[in-house]
Amino acid sequence: YTVTAIDTRREAVDYAIENGIIDKGYHAVEQDAVGTADAVIFALYPHVFKEWIRRYQHLFKSGAFLTDVTGVKAGVVYEIQAMLRPDVEFIAAHPMAGREVSGVENSDESIFRKANYIVTPTPANSEVAVEWCKNLGRILGFAHISVLTPEEHDDKIAFVSQLTHCISVALMTCNGDPLLADYTGDSFRDLTRIAKINDVMWSELFLLNKDALLKHMDAFLAEVNALRQMIEEGDVAGMRKKMQLSAARRAAFDHPGR
Amino acid sequence: YTVTAIDTRREAVDYAIENGIIDKGYHAVEQDAVGTADAVIFALYPHVFKEWIRRYQHLFKSGAFLTDVTGVKAGVVYEIQAMLRPDVEFIAAHPMAGREVSGVENSDESIFRKANYIVTPTPANSEVAVEWCKNLGRILGFAHISVLTPEEHDDKIAFVSQLTHCISVALMTCNGDPLLADYTGDSFRDLTRIAKINDVMWSELFLLNKDALLKHMDAFLAEVNALRQMIEEGDVAGMRKKMQLSAARRAAFDHPGR
Numbered sequence: 430y431t432v433t434a435i436d437t438r439r440e441a442v443d444y445a446i447e448n449g450i451i452d453k454g455y456h457a458v459e460q461d462a463v464g465t466a467d468a469v470i471f472a473l474y475p476h477v478f479k480e481w482i483r484r485y486q487h488l489f490k491s492g493a494f495l496t497d498v499t500g501v502k503a504g505v506v507y508e509i510q511a512m513l514r515p516d517v518e519f520i521a522a523h524p525m526a527g528r529e530v531s532g533v534e535n536s537d538e539s540i541f542r543k544a545n546y547i548v549t550p551t552p553a554n555s556e557v558a559v560e561w562c563k564n565l566g567r568i569l570g571f572a573h574i575s576v577l578t579p580e581e582h583d584d585k586i587a588f589v590s591q592l593t594h595c596i597s598v599a600l601m602t603c604n605g606d607p608l609l610a611d612y613t614g615d616s617f618r619d620l621t622r623i624a625k626i627n628d629v630m631w632s633e634l635f636l637l638n639k640d641a642l643l644k645h646m647d648a649f650l651a652e653v654n655a656l657r658q659m660i661e662e663g664d665v666a667g668m669r670k671k672m673q674l675s676a677a678r679r680a681a682f683d684h685p686g687r
Numbered sequence: 688y689t690v691t692a693i694d695t696r697r698e699a700v701d702y703a704i705e706n707g708i709i710d711k712g713y714h715a716v717e718q719d720a721v722g723t724a725d726a727v728i729f730a731l732y733p734h735v736f737k738e739w740i741r742r743y744q745h746l747f748k749s750g751a752f753l754t755d756v757t758g759v760k761a762g763v764v765y766e767i768q769a770m771l772r773p774d775v776e777f778i779a780a781h782p783m784a785g786r787e788v789s790g791v792e793n794s795d796e797s798i799f800r801k802a803n804y805i806v807t808p809t810p811a812n813s814e815v816a817v818e819w820c821k822n823l824g825r826i827l828g829f830a831h832i833s834v835l836t837p838e839e840h841d842d843k844i845a846f847v848s849q850l851t852h853c854i855s856v857a858l859m860t861c862n863g864d865p866l867l868a869d870y871t872g873d874s875f876r877d878l879t880r881i882a883k884i885n886d887v888m889w890s891e892l893f894l895l896n897k898d899a900l901l902k903h904m905d906a907f908l909a910e911v912n913a914l915r916q917m918i919e920e921g922d923v924a925g926m927r928k929k930m931q932l933s934a935a936r937r938a939a940f941d942h943p944g945r
Contacts, residue, residue, distance in 0.1 A: 648861040
């Protein structure tokens with residue numbers, strides 16, 4: 430495949446060319462870059478993504494497939510599909526792979542290999558586009574490819590991704606002890622790896638998925654409060670039952686390829 | 688060093704000998720094993736540890752140093768020091784390294800290399816014993832060795848270890864979706880790695896450190912609730928401020944050797 434990229438950061442484009450990651454790069458939106466592409470993958474903040482489509486969609490080659498990596502779907506997909514030219518198709522996807530650092534200089538294709546790839550079609554999407562997008566996930570090397578509605582996706586992501594980021598942030602902000610690093614074990618490091626968070630992106634993602642996130646935050650808060658009550662009352666049987674359920678459910682995650 | 692081990696599980700002793708981990712092993716408490724040791728390291732549930740000392744301390748060689756790996760200190764150390772023969776000395780320690788699997792078959796000395804080792808002396812301990820114990824941490828290859836009172840230790844551990852285990856358990860018990868593994872990213876896997884928890888051990892550790900744990904649970908719950916409120920109200924500035932504080936604090940953890 431011939432891979433072309435547009436990035437506002439000139440050094441990112443230079444790095445990608447020098448390291449053989451892309452064939453050609455641009456640091457501004459140009460007809461030459463957009464108009465020749467059979468497929469376009471968007472990695473932009475949601476509001477920038479919408480604005481980009483509004484402003485530049487006239488540049489797309491007729492028949493092009495568009496997809497994305499946006500972390501929320503219902504608040505993005507329908508709006509973009511509604512405004513899009515009828516001769517191009519947007520099929521949304523969420524590659525569930527990322528790092529706590531950003532930029533092409535930190536890119537690592539091996540993170541795809543054990544990861545999930547979720548395609549989120551709407552009734553406006555064609556079978557061909559859904560298959561094309563699933564195949565893109567396969568070509569990129571993802572371990573597991575699935576199809577969900579935008580709403581199903583947002584509900585699951587509110588739990589596995591957005592709630593976990595809220596927890597990680599709250600863990601770092603609830604204690605100001607400057608010497609914690611000297612007394613820390615792996616568990617705390619694991620739970621706060623994602624606490625080095627991109628505040629612009631995540632505050633936007635949280636608000637675009639507010640209802641689902643609040644629902645899962647409330648369920649989580651209820652469970653922490655229940656455990657807190659058991660600890661306060663010395664309810665060993667209750668604590669052990671919760672821990673046994675937790676251990677059994679978590680064990681189910683540890684099968685090959687995940 | 689000549690290393691001798693006692694383990695109730697006969698296969699563990701056999702495995703350790705066959706793999707050159709120990710020189711000699713026993714699957715019951717024997718005079719020969721205990722009475723010849725210059726140093727004894729205890730890895731037992733707290734109530735079993737106390738019972739063991741009560742029952743077998745007559746076997747220790749005079750002048751022996753005892754230490755341990757117990758995850759709570761104040762609820763264990765004073766009681767053991769108070770009942771101990773005057774011619775042996777117990778200097779408590781907490782190696783902050785572990786895995787989510789147990790048993791000698793899963794042992795891995797490399798987990799010590801980036802980890803913290805905490806020595807927790809009381810006024811009953813001698814300078815010589817504290818230095819001996821710090822040196823044990825160095826010999827085992829720990830990256831950072833520190834000294835805290837049992838109370839300071841328990842306060843910090845309630846936060847970095849016990850609270851994180853509570854969070855991980857609550858995350859697994861608050862959602863029964865059986866298909867989560869198919870839609871999970873690294874963040875959820877990271878936050879729940881410790882959810883495969885030993886319910887007997889951790890329920891005992893939680894109750895032995897109840898006050899400190901409840902204090903940190905309350906501080907964490909307050910922060911999650913504050914973030915929840917900001918999300919509900921669409922308070923972007925408030926969310927971003929929390930996330931920036933979180934990111935800055937977490938970045939401070941990422942320096943060499945930690």
